[in-house]
Amino acid sequence: MTARTALPRRTDNDQVLRNLGLVGVLAALVVIGIVTRPELYSDPAWVRNNILTILQQASAIGVVTVGMTFVIIGGGIDLSVGAIIALAGVWSTTLATQAYGAAGMIFTALVVGLAVGLVNGVLIAYGKLVSFIATLAMLVSARGLAAQISGKQTQVSTNDTINSIASSRLIGIPVLVWILAAVVVAGWVLLNRTTFGRRTVAVGGNPEAARLAGIDVKRHTMLLFVLSGLCCGIAAIMLTSQATSAQAAMANLYELDAIAAAIIGGTLLSGGRGTIVGALFGVLVFSTITNLFAINNLATEVQNMVKGGIIVAAVLLQQFRYRSLTNLLRRRNDPDIS
Amino acid sequence: MSKLATVLRLTDVVKTFPGVRALDGVHLEVAEGEVHCLLGQNGAGKSTLIKILAGVHHADSGELLWRGEPFAPATPQAAMRAGIATIYQELDLVDHLSVAENVFLGHEPSRFGFTRRRATAAATRRILESLGHPEIPPGRLIKDLPAAGKQIVSMARALSHDAKLIVMDEPSAVLAHDEVENLFRIIRELTANGIAVVYISHRLAEIREIGDRVTVLKDGRTTAAGLSARTPTRELVGKMTGRAFEYVFPPRVSTDTRTEPLLTVDRLSRAGEFADVSLTVHPGEIVGIAGLVGSGRSELLETIFGARRPDTGTVTLDGHRITGVGTAVRHGMGMAPEERKSQALLLDEPVFKNMTLASFAAFARAGFTAARDEQAAARRTADDLDLRPRDVDRPVRTLSGGNQQKVVVGRWLLGHTRLLLLDEPTRGVDVGARAELYQVVHDLAADGVGVLLVSSEVPEVLGLADRVLVMREGRLIREAPAGDLDEDTVLDLVMAGSLMEGEAA
Numbered sequence: 001m002t003a004r005t006a007l008p009r010r011t012d013n014d015q016v017l018r019n020l021g022l023v024g025v026l027a028a029l030v031v032i033g034i035v036t037r038p039e040l041y042s043d044p045a046w047v048r049n050n051i052l053t054i055l056q057q058a059s060a061i062g063v064v065t066v067g068m069t070f071v072i073i074g075g076g077i078d079l080s081v082g083a084i085i086a087l088a089g090v091w092s093t094t095l096a097t098q099a100y101g102a103a104g105m106i107f108t109a110l111v112v113g114l115a116v117g118l119v120n121g122v123l124i125a126y127g128k129l130v131s132f133i134a135t136l137a138m139l140v141s142a143r144g145l146a147a148q149i150s151g152k153q154t155q156v157s158t159n160d161t162i163n164s165i166a167s168s169r170l171i172g173i174p175v176l177v178w179i180l181a182a183v184v185v186a187g188w189v190l191l192n193r194t195t196f197g198r199r200t201v202a203v204g205g206n207p208e209a210a211r212l213a214g215i216d217v218k219r220h221t222m223l224l225f226v227l228s229g230l231c232c233g234i235a236a237i238m239l240t241s242q243a244t245s246a247q248a249a250m251a252n253l254y255e256l257d258a259i260a261a262a263i264i265g266g267t268l269l270s271g272g273r274g275t276i277v278g279a280l281f282g283v284l285v286f287s288t289i290t291n292l293f294a295i296n297n298l299a300t301e302v303q304n305m306v307k308g309g310i311i312v313a314a315v316l317l318q319q320f321r322y323r324s325l326t327n328l329l330r331r332r333n334d335p336d337i338s
Numbered sequence: 339m340s341k342l343a344t345v346l347r348l349t350d351v352v353k354t355f356p357g358v359r360a361l362d363g364v365h366l367e368v369a370e371g372e373v374h375c376l377l378g379q380n381g382a383g384k385s386t387l388i389k390i391l392a393g394v395h396h397a398d399s400g401e402l403l404w405r406g407e408p409f410a411p412a413t414p415q416a417a418m419r420a421g422i423a424t425i426y427q428e429l430d431l432v433d434h435l436s437v438a439e440n441v442f443l444g445h446e447p448s449r450f451g452f453t454r455r456r457a458t459a460a461a462t463r464r465i466l467e468s469l470g471h472p473e474i475p476p477g478r479l480i481k482d483l484p485a486a487g488k489q490i491v492s493m494a495r496a497l498s499h500d501a502k503l504i505v506m507d508e509p510s511a512v513l514a515h516d517e518v519e520n521l522f523r524i525i526r527e528l529t530a531n532g533i534a535v536v537y538i539s540h541r542l543a544e545i546r547e548i549g550d551r552v553t554v555l556k557d558g559r560t561t562a563a564g565l566s567a568r569t570p571t572r573e574l575v576g577k578m579t580g581r582a583f584e585y586v587f588p589p590r591v592s593t594d595t596r597t598e599p600l601l602t603v604d605r606l607s608r609a610g611e612f613a614d615v616s617l618t619v620h621p622g623e624i625v626g627i628a629g630l631v632g633s634g635r636s637e638l639l640e641t642i643f644g645a646r647r648p649d650t651g652t653v654t655l656d657g658h659r660i661t662g663v664g665t666a667v668r669h670g671m672g673m674a675p676e677e678r679k680s681q682a683l684l685l686d687e688p689v690f691k692n693m694t695l696a697s698f699a700a701f702a703r704a705g706f707t708a709a710r711d712e713q714a715a716a717r718r719t720a721d722d723l724d725l726r727p728r729d730v731d732r733p734v735r736t737l738s739g740g741n742q743q744k745v746v747v748g749r750w751l752l753g754h755t756r757l758l759l760l761d762e763p764t765r766g767v768d769v770g771a772r773a774e775l776y777q778v779v780h781d782l783a784a785d786g787v788g789v790l791l792v793s794s795e796v797p798e799v800l801g802l803a804d805r806v807l808v809m810r811e812g813r814l815i816r817e818a819p820a821g822d823l824d825e826d827t828v829l830d831l832v833m834a835g836s837l838m839e840g841e842a843a
Contacts, residue, residue, distance in 0.1 A: 195702045202695060205684040212645060212675055212682065213696040213749065214667030273686060 018266045022281035025310075029288045036296050050291065052174060056166075058287035059176040060085075060238040061257050062280060066187040067231030068258040069279040073191070074224040075204035075271030076131035080120060081232050082254035083142035088112040088236035089246030090146040093155040102161035109240075110233040116142055117229015121222030131225075139255070147248035154247040157240055165241040176238055183234065188276040200224065205272025260307070261286060264314035285310070343370050345534050346391075346422075346503060351400030353386055353558075360386040362558035364400070368503065373525060373535045375545045375567060378555035379578055379794070384538055387555070388505050391536075392424040393417035405502070415444065423496030427507040431480045431488055431495075438462040438476035441494045465494045469524055486517040493524065504528065505536040510544055511632060522548050540630055542571055542833050554578055575829050587776055587801035597621055600788040601671075601757050603642055606651030611637040612812035615651070619757060619788040624779065626803025626820070627792045628828050634812035635792045636676050639759050642790070643673045655757060667696055672750030673759040674743065676792075682746045683734050690716035690730040692745050697753045719748040723778060740764075740771025747778060757788040764798060776802055796828045808832060 034041045041047060064081050071078045091097065092109040100108075116138065123134040157163055168175045191197035199220050202210040211217045235254075240246045261282030267274025286307060293303040346368040353361040361383045368374045378384050389395040390402075393411030402409045404420060411417035417424075431440045438458045439446070447454045447461065462476040471490045480488060489509060496504045510518045525535055525548055539545055545552060549567035553560060554577040562577040599618035607613045612634035619625045629635040640646045642653050644666040653660040658669045666673075675681035683692055690709075693716040694701060701708045701715070716730040723744040727737075734745055743763060750758055760779070764772045779802060783789055793799050799806055800820050808816040808831045816831055 193707060194705050195699045195707055196705065198691070198698050198707055201687065202684060205687065206680070208681045209683055209695070211663055212643070212673060214663050215695075216664060272684065 019275075019278055019281060022265065022278065022285060025285055026281070026288060029285070029292055033292050033295065036292075040295060050295070052177065054284070054287050054291045055177045055180070056174045057290060058283045059174075059180040060235040060242070060251075061254060061261070061287070062180045062283045063183045063231050063235045063238065064228075064251075064254055065258040065261045065279045065283050066183050066276060067228035068255075069262045069265070069267055069274050069276060070187070070191065070200055071131075071224050071228045072259070072262050072267050072269060073204045073271060073274040074200045074221060075207060076124065076221065076224060077135065077259065077269075078120065078225060078228045079132065079135040079255045080116070080138035080142055081228065081235075081258055082251040083139045083146070084113055084116045084229055084232035085236045085239060085251035085254060086146040086246075086248050087116060087142045087149075088233045089240045089250050090150045090155060090248055092236065093157050093240060093246040094149060098157065098159055102159050105157075105159060105162055105240075106237055109236045110230065113229040113231070113233025113236065114226055115229070117226040117232070118222070120229065121225035124225060125218040125222040135225075143248055150246075150248050152248060154245050156245045162237070162241050163244045166238070166244075176242070179234070179238060183231065184276060184280050191276055196220075196223075201272060203271075257283075257286060260311045264311060269315075344368070345370050345405050347401075347403040348387075349401040349403075351387075351390065351397045351402065353383075353390060353395060353397050360558055361390075361397070363560065364555065364558070365560040365563045366553050367564055368534050368536060369551075370534055371529045371532045372550040373529055373537050373548050375549035375552045376536055376538045376555065377545065377552055377574060377578060382555040382578070383558040384555055385507070386558075388424055388507060388536070388538070391417065391422055391503075391505055418444075418499045418501075421500065421502035422505065423499050423501035423503070424505040425489070425492045425496060425507065425509060427511060431491060433481040434479060436477050436479055437466075437474060437483070437491050437494075440480055440491055441465065441476075441498050443495070445499070461498070462494065465497050466490065468497070468527075469493060470520065470527075486513055486520075489513065489517075489521070490524075501533065503534045503536065505538075507538045508540070509537070510539055510541065518544070540632075540833060542574065571826075571830060571833075575826065575833075600656055601642070601790065602652075602654045604652045604654070606638070606641060606648050606653065608637060608641055608646065608649050610812075612641075612809075615814055617790075617807060617814065617817075619790050621756070621788055622783050622786045623805065624783050624789040624791060624803045625805050625807065626799035627790070627807045627809050627814075628794075628796050628799045628832055629792070629809035630794055630832055633809045633832070635809050636761050638809070639673065639761050639790070639792055640675070643671060643759055645673075667753065670754065670756035671759065672696065672753060672755035672757070674746045674750070674761060674763055676761040676765070678739070678742055678746060678765075682749075683742060685735040686733050688731045689720070689725070689734055689737070689745055692734045693719060693730070693748045693752055696749050700753075715752055716748070719751050720744075722751070723748050724774060738771070740767040740775065743767055743771070743775060744778070747775070751782075755787065757790070758782060760789060760791045762793055763791065764793070764795070796825050796832070800825060800828065 040050075064085070068078055068081060088109040091112045092105040097105055097108045120135055120138055123129045124131045127134070165175050170178055191200065199210070199215055202213070202215055203217050203220050207217050235251070236246070239250055243250070262274065262279045263269060263282070264285065265275065265278030265280070265282035267279060289306060289310075290303060293300065344367050346366070348364055348366040351361055351364040352359065364383065364387055366374075366387070376384055376387070386395060390397050393414045393416050396410065396412075404422070409420065411420060411422070432443065435443070441462045442458050447457045459476040463472070466472055466474050466476070469490055471487075474483070474487055474490060480491065483491065493504070509521060513521060525537070529535060537545070537549060546567055552562070552565045552567050552569065552574065554562040554565070554574065556578055565574070597620055600621045601619040603615060603617045606615045615638055617625065627635050627638070637646060641648050642660070644653070644660045644662040644664070655666070655669045655671055658665065660666045660669070660671070679685060684695070690713045691698070694712045698707055698712060701711050713730055717728070720728050720730055725741055725744050725748070734742060737745065747758070763775055763779070767775065779789055779791070791799065791803060800823060803820050806818055806820050806823055806828070807814050808828055810832055
């Protein structure tokens, strides 16, 4: 019994507090919405629809953020997610691919995502490139390839099955939101309940310790980028369905949104610590802000400035907490002997 | 020689870092034109002391007199301006700047903010000539110089400041035999010009050759000040080691070494680290390697474990060739590395996850971790090891050094390890926990686990091991049952200078 009711870990406490903080931010955003547009919020049907809109807008970036969270916890960074989505989206909507039907398109998007992730992973794990550089190069070249394939044209999807994904609902909830939920749940289980998740934390927290404990750090690092690529493949289908088309410029700056969401969700940029739930909250905060600006008919320029401010505030908070905590502990039992 | 005027006098200097008194009453007197050697084991406070002289750290209390004046350099620049230059062990040169730029780094000759490159080069050439090394081009990048060349540049930098006292931290560690000769020649020239040198080295033979007087530090205190460099080894070593604490070793049950060896290391070499090392460890046997930091012992251990790739030679565990950490762990080898925090622990993760870091996959079912099984197993191991506090859910960061080490050892107990490699297992571990760790090692051996132990504390190796190997400068130079050796013999072997190479016992 004592086993289960043992003192919660400090890091758990920390994470619960942070998630509560993000819920507080969400609540504050809703309050701002109510104050600025009371007439809309007086209609329950509109509120219900608006919530679903926010969730639907969060769905594709949410899926990408789950993959990104794994990569960051594992000590890396993936700047190429937006470009992978564009390449997967464009590749799966060429006339040749569309000839194979919905299954062919989905298969293509997932394989392109996996393959590009694998290239990233191999370059980083075995080619010993810094992930920042390798995925930056991939960002440029994958978008280049996407533009090449599409001839810089918007490729319209004529497949009804694909196009209907975004417009369908299941038990009143959009299918895209179901997909996000499934990926988040799968990501949570993978991180918290599997050996893969345990390795991810070990590899990101202390790669040398992981290596000396017999963990194949290189192989695992590679797999993390493959996972991120897979998430991008899924997101590519979702976005293609939403727009009923794909183009080389799609999912622009998704890498920044995904990294920012993971970070404000409490994932340590230096690796070793992070949560899927926190990352989801991070995504929701961003899409709620977007929604808030939309219902108030405000310009996106202001919106981007507010987003930037939130990222800075979240990271400052994280540094402050982390520093004060480690200083406290260091003072107690980590003396600097000459 | 010692009749010359005293230039530097330290009286009762104390320096405390959070939780530790690094210096606890240091006395040091250095005379003009002498080579004053500083002797002490690792952690004795030598580094802290030279950092205070260099203006990196500041003494909490005590008196520092530099040429008769109270002296408390606020910054490294202030120390340099006062005429004290320090040549660190890890040479603090900028790899991608030229020789001349490094020599005058921080005080470049300049006019209106533009560096005077030609003047700098000329001045550098003059200093290098005075050091007997006119062949080093001032324009060459530091990264293209050999180790000895870098040392000359460090020395040139010290001279460019018009230093009156030069502190050299283990300058010979990176040098070959003839380069050491040249270093000594330069030192003699410096002292002939009235410059004082504080010389730090582990090699007693060098100290005898170049030193005038010796000051010995132990646990942050001066245990002998201004001894003659001719003082017998036994006396110097006694002052260095003393007996900081009693080593308490449990009685040892003898092992049966007639069995087949568990571990066989055959002529293992890695360039620049160790050469031609062969050894065996039998089941239930504790083998200890005595050697100083830099003797190649940690590198040897990591290579046996598969964490470094050998240039030549093989490691075999119970008939299985070890080709990497993966195979080592799979066949039952475990290692507690030297740097516990950076090499072994996930500090923010709970104790049980650290303990199962090498075995969580074995607990898992179909890829799903079995946290409760892990916790239960970790709790049993915590009981066996007498871990305190006995809470396997708290972050490892909050444990004391000794208990952190138990967590690392516990990791390999859980992994059913048959051969355990221990690198400095009691570093940063207090006296009580040491005795407990010794007991753990004995219990392991009694259960048939082979143990290969590395330590720079000779009494620890002698007290714990059945068989002792002495390692010096990358080679095993002596092997004997622990009972046939005493501390002085081992220390002599360990410290003997490279100047008398080829004398392996």
